[in-house]
Amino acid sequence: MPMVFVDGVDGAGKTTMIQRLAQSLPAPTVHVADPLWHYLPAVTAPTDFASWVMSTSAAEVAIAIIDACIHRLADIRRHLELRGPGTVVLVDRGPRTVAASARAHLATGGPAETAVDPESSIRRLRATIGQAAHADDCMAVELRVTSYDAILHRLGDSERTDPRYLRYLRAFLQYFEAETPWPGLRQIVLDATADLATNVGSVQTRL
DSSP: OOEEEEEOSTTSOHHHHHHHHHHHSOGGGEEEOOOGGGGOTTOSSGGGHHHHHHHSOHHHHHHHHHHHHHHHHHHHHHHHHHHOTTOEEEEESOHHHHHHHHHHHHHTSOGGGTTOOTHHHHHHHHHHHHHHHHHSOEEEEEEEOSOGGGTGGGSOHHHHTOHHHHHHHHHHHHHHHHOOOOTTEEEEEEETTSOHHHHHHHHHTTO
């Protein structure tokens, strides 16, 4: 099982799930892919991401994160070729998350951004994912929430009180729920508010 994408909106527990899976799988067979920000030229550390979003047009942010997802996937496939069969690559923020996030950035970026259409970039991402799934067995783990009320406490104080960020979160959840299945990805849907050990066990039985 080479690639496991962990999807979900902000606060769903993607990073925690990745960390626990990495601890529970045999060390020689598990590899955690570089985070998405690593593929954003303007971001040199995770703490830079918020300020980059605030100082960059929503259109640029949307296209940049989709391109970053495509470039990261190319790196993952090269890594799999080097490591050989049996390697499990854990990927924080899969294509469903990235596409929904891109659309949410555009939807909340102001009137000047509404004419920008990220769909051509998302189609490129779909094609790239389809090629990867044709070559390797891939799985998408979706940490699902129906309302931000259940997970808002997981976010920082500054995030919970930022009107712009809260607008983005509402749009993010809306687009995430509306996102159609991605080609070739086996999917497992989990309750983001469920016990972590239970969710990790559910993923392990599907690997």
